Amino acid sequence: MKKIGVVLLTNDLRLHDNATLTEAIKENDEVIPLFCWDEKYMDSLQFGFSRMGKIRKAFLKKVLEDLHQQFKSIGGYLLLNQGSQLEVFEALVSQYSIHKVYTKKQVGIEEKRENDRLKNFLLSKGIDFEVYSTSTVYHPSDLPFSMSSIPEVFTKFRKTVEKEAVVRQPILAPSSIACPTISKDLQEIDAVIQNLQLDSRHALPELGGETAALKYLNTYLFEKQHILHYIDTRNELIGIDFSSKLSQWLSLGCISPKLIYHEIKRFEHEVTSNDSTYWLIFELLWRDFFRFSFKKHPLHYFQLHGILGKSERKPTKNSDIIDSWVLGETPNSFVNAAMKELKATGWTSNRMRQIVASYFIYDLEQDWRIGAAYFESQLIDYDVSSNWGNWAYIAGVGNDPRAGRKFNTEKQEEQYDKEKRYQRIWNAI
Ligand SMILES: Cc1cc2nc3c(=O)[nH]c(=O)nc-3n(C[C@H](O)[C@H](O)[C@H](O)COP(=O)(O)OP(=O)(O)OC[C@H]3O[C@@H](n4cnc5c(N)ncnc54)[C@H](O)[C@@H]3O)c2cc1C
Numbered sequence: 494m495k496k497i498g499v500v501l502l503t504n505d506l507r508l509h510d511n512a513t514l515t516e517a518i519k520e521n522d523e524v525i526p527l528f529c530w531d532e533k534y535m536d537s538l539q540f541g542f543s544r545m546g547k548i549r550k551a552f553l554k555k556v557l558e559d560l561h562q563q564f565k566s567i568g569g570y571l572l573l574n575q576g577s578q579l580e581v582f583e584a585l586v587s588q589y590s591i592h593k594v595y596t597k598k599q600v601g602i603e604e605k606r607e608n609d610r611l612k613n614f615l616l617s618k619g620i621d622f623e624v625y626s627t628s629t630v631y632h633p634s635d636l637p638f639s640m641s642s643i644p645e646v647f648t649k650f651r652k653t654v655e656k657e658a659v660v661r662q663p664i665l666a667p668s669s670i671a672c673p674t675i676s677k678d679l680q681e682i683d684a685v686i687q688n689l690q691l692d693s694r695h696a697l698p699e700l701g702g703e704t705a706a707l708k709y710l711n712t713y714l715f716e717k718q719h720i721l722h723y724i725d726t727r728n729e730l731i732g733i734d735f736s737s738k739l740s741q742w743l744s745l746g747c748i749s750p751k752l753i754y755h756e757i758k759r760f761e762h763e764v765t766s767n768d769s770t771y772w773l774i775f776e777l778l779w780r781d782f783f784r785f786s787f788k789k790h791p792l793h794y795f796q797l798h799g800i801l802g803k804s805e806r807k808p809t810k811n812s813d814i815i816d817s818w819v820l821g822e823t824p825n826s827f828v829n830a831a832m833k834e835l836k837a838t839g840w841t842s843n844r845m846r847q848i849v850a851s852y853f854i855y856d857l858e859q860d861w862r863i864g865a866a867y868f869e870s871q872l873i874d875y876d877v878s879s880n881w882g883n884w885a886y887i888a889g890v891g892n893d894p895r896a897g898r899k900f901n902t903e904k905q906e907e908q909y910d911k912e913k914r915y916q917r918i919w920n921a922i
Pocket of ligand 1: 727737738739740741743744773776777778783841842843846847850868872874875877879880881883884
């Protein structure tokens, strides 16, 4: 009898540097690459916002279509089934004699619970279940600290890993895959999901899945060499090239952070190195830092008092005020511009994310978790630890040694949008 493995893909939607896939191919005669499209979870509400807004869904759909093509090019397919992981596997185990399920380690608490439920179900059927870490620059087992002693402050984390840890080489994409015959592979995703059509003023590169991500990385680094000015431009607000624009692909795992790291190192070796090339890696380490901090504090980032367990502030919850922020109708036109950009495109720059989050927390005096939940619904690059970690940081209940960041919007506007160019673009809606 043929040995069949299932690769349960979640936010690791790529062929390259994907240990789940490589191991499954190595250990089995046939492999089923599977994605569970769980509409019920996506539409469930959190502080009144659906977990996955329509821009995020449309982008995911695009990424899955690309992944299906990628699998086809190596002789396989992507099986896309609707339902929760448990529902999908209940049906799958009745059709196939599955030997083992391979998936990536989750960091969000609900995703972890779902994995646990699935694991228990599979083990009860005698099916092995193994998780792999695939989403950070540094592999967790290469860190110079245990998960429970990850430093609470970024600088200490960064300096230690830079000195004591090594980034593994990315694993090459498989050149072939054998999948069992199946009647339907990429099912038609519900017709209600629109195709990805962003407002034409968006600041993102051409979106797609792994194929687009790899192509764009090469353009950004080697063809256009935009990385050379990253440190000077990363706080800008308008255009495509001022920052790397890799976050949406990182969030769904279309590109490996290890690969980005090694490509930047190759650029430094073959072209040149400067403060900018270093700084892009520095920012990627923030992402690692929040992810590892989440492993250390799995529950606290979703609580009002965060990882500190206390806060001086007593926020209110006023739905008119919250709506005015979401719709970009507050008394502050700079904030409004970013909120309109976010609504129309699922994206706004890091600088504007900081400003609108600070405004929500300190000027509008609302519960920071409501803002974080809106970002979760809306951001095309939503990433559980980067989003909730940054919100907690600004609210002063996260990893900020200065206990919170209130931004002076007037000063920020003076520095970053003196001529009101950004506001003119977005407030013209
Ligand atoms: C309130 C708030 C919420 C945020 N939510 C998210 C989120 O859900 N998903 C997300 O990817 N980023 C989030 N960020 C971080 C940051 O704004 C985005 O990663 C960045 O704007 C994406 O654009 P880029 O890829 O061009 O970034 P670049 O400036 O080119 O940075 C390169 C990469 O480094 C990482 N990075 C950069 N800054 C940060 C940071 N502050 N924290 C963690 N990682 C960082 C990202 O992976 C990014 O793609 C948030 C920041 C704030 C202030």
